[in-house]
Amino acid sequence: MKRRRINLGNIGEKVITPIIFLLPSLSVYLVFTFGTLIYSFVLSFTDYDGLSSRFNFIGLANYIKLFKDATFYIALKNNVIWAAVSLIVPMFLGLFLAVLVDRKIRGENIFKSIFYLPQTLSFVVIGVIWSWVYEPTKGIINSTLSAIGLDSLAQQWIGDPGLTIYSLVLTGAWQITGYTMVLYLAGLRSISQDVIEASRIDGANNWQSFWYVVYPMLRNIRTVVIATIIINSFKIFDLVFTMTQGGPGEASNVLALFMYKEAFWKFRMSYGTAISVIQFLIIFIVVAVYLSRTIRQEGEV
Amino acid sequence: MAKVTLKNLTKKFDDVVAVNNMNSIIEDQQFVVLVGPSGCGKTTTLRMIAGLEEVTGGEIYIGDRLVNDVPPKDRDIAMVFQNYALYPHMDVYNNMAFGLKLRKTPKMEIEKRVREAARILKIEDLLKRKPKQLSGGQRQRVALGRAIVRDPKVFLMDEPLSNLDAKLRVEMRTEIAKLHLRLNATIVYVTHDQTEAMTMADKMIIMKDGLVQQTGGAQEVYDHPDNMFVAGFIGSPAMNFLDVTVTDRLTLKNKQFDLDTPDNIKKIIKSNDLIGKEVVLGIRPEDLEDSEFISSAGEHNTITANVEVTEPMGAEIYVYVDIDGVLMTARVTPKSKLDSGHVAKLHVDVDMIHLFDKKTEKAYI
């Protein structure tokens, strides 16, 4: 047997090259996301406050406190409401708009732009605009209601503790509907015209061919839309922070804001991280359960 | 220019052996075609010569230089890909010049070589175009041009014509053959098309399941196939195979016929001690003829069988007959009146028959 030379070219190709290319991205990404993620877990088991040098491990104390904290349940409930409403309004409004736009109407691009426009705005901008919309005396809604003689329906849209969260979700829906519409539109455009024509020949009317053929074929897109909405609903922060800061009282608080207030206003850093860990686990579990169920169903079909 | 030597060349993908202990020499300036059905290892072999696949075992020499560990760019080779692999964002000129630029060739020299290649390939007026604006045949020429300007020791071509339509394919076939003569280049060419292989090759290397089946010139391989695979793969329509028994009169007998054997076959029967044994008889379709048109024939050395289908080709007729459940093809004169449903009498040119071992499928020598 001849001695095989060590193949340097090969090691370079399969090991060194990928490392060099990946290094900048992976290092900054891992340090700033996974590194800090792990540190969050660690902090949540301490009594660190962000100000003093106190740093003791206190086990699950933060979590026990959290599960006894009434604000936590208000915030969690509000996130759940946010997800539930978002899974109905922007989901179906987006689909509805996509179907309308998909009929190759005139001015399709103008309509698409209009519905998508809110998606390009910062939540802070949206917060300002909608605070004005909801303004109790001169805002659009109440002033319009009084102009057409329906004063009795006028509300304290973001002042009434029972109503605030829904007003905020509605604003969120205004923002995200353009996104769901575009996704659904992409889904509709990817369905081959042949299939729809085949269903016509089989005797389906418009509605039937949509319901029995098109809608089921949008399943992959629907999965993406639902997962995105769930994640966004549990992450929501900017909009609530800029419009109500969780008020009145704690009525419109959400998990992310709850965490922010505890950590930066009340200087309970470690308590804040415990909240964010729970928030993270909720998102992770809900999305994981949803996706694994969807994937399993796909396997069965 | 240089010769390419493959010594005990082996390639494994996990547990699958793609190329098994291959030994071949591609002589300087030779046009060698690697041919075989898909999955036979021909493309893998080419890619190993190119340096795009690692070698699992064995050695590859280009000239006298062992190139196992030499990266593709330093092997002094050029390759033409099946889908041309032109750079979509560069115009034709830059597609051809790119490799030279990377090698820091002087600008004047690049210009000269690209123009020369473009002239040879008749694509001079396309130099400013992008690949998207070219037809399939033009793209093919650019891909060839890209290889030519490099003036490599060896050209490697991976099914370069398979994406072209039938007419263009024949045209480019001649074109490449002419190019070979003009450049005096060593070319290793991969195809699954045996017609392409036969028309172009100085030497064919026929592969199956990672093993070389036979090496040789087109006529040599056609006349003397080493085994049933080669016999069936080379030639179209394919050779007919029939199970027969060797009688003690040294004839080949089957339910439907009893054929005499020429002297060379008699010798083979004796030297291999085949009397009384079952062997496989191979007859090429052109060695069967409607006995009506063979003056000397009579009943001698004829096969009688039912005609299933006939396919008139103009210059000849393909007649498919049923021999004991096996469909056999005959190429008969267009004057023949044979038609489906008829009983055909086909005369066998016994001087041209082949005998194979039933188990090993190897030809008897």
Next chain:
Amino acid sequence: MIVLAFMFLVPIYGSIVTSFKSIEEILTEGFWSLPNHFSFESYVEAWQLKNFGRYLLNSFIITIPSVIISILVASLAAYPLSRIKFKGQNIIFFLFVAGLFLPPQINLLPLYKFINMIGLYDTYWALIIVHVAFGQPICVFILRNFFINIPFEIQEAAKMDGCSNFRIYSRIIMPLAKPVIAVLLIFQFTWVWNDFLWGMILTQGENARPVTVALFNLQGMYVVEWNIQTAGANITAIPTIVVFLLFQRYFIKGITLGAVKG
């Protein structure tokens, strides 16, 4: 649909007309009416007194490098993930994809600490680094999925022409990826520009504070001055709206690219 489009536009209409009114007019005339005379006073006030010019500049200084660096770095990472076979490839790609699901809040406190520790608090770099890091999952995901569909034979032809991996990346793959890079540029631009959370956490005063945070502070100070607030909101929104209107098609393509998973 026209009705729906109208309803979608009403809030924006409100924001625009209000910004051109005087505060007295808002109190007397209300929401719907067009301004009696167009007044740019609100914009002048936001720009000069509230220093929006400076904040706008801050936002540009943060956004432009963030976008360029994040895409450049991500494209480098996407290259081996799509074009070279190596061990651990799938795990690394999965790590990036997992980042798409992370809520940024979980990184908030440790990152705040970390940025303070390395002395970048209240600098442009703090925000740039954070945006580059959090931009990686989506950029790597989209670029890798685009790269992987470029025929491998082109890469092999380039290799035979004498390209190193870096040359293949810079001379072949990147030029071919121009359309998808355009999409990402625009996408990342709005994303970074619209950020509020990191801007608020990692800056103070006017040194590095982006315009979104400035707009928020405006709200805190002048609850009733709707004209100035809407003017500030419009100033903040203009860059992204302009980019959106100019490159509308790319936006929509970007969402689709990001959504069509693996």
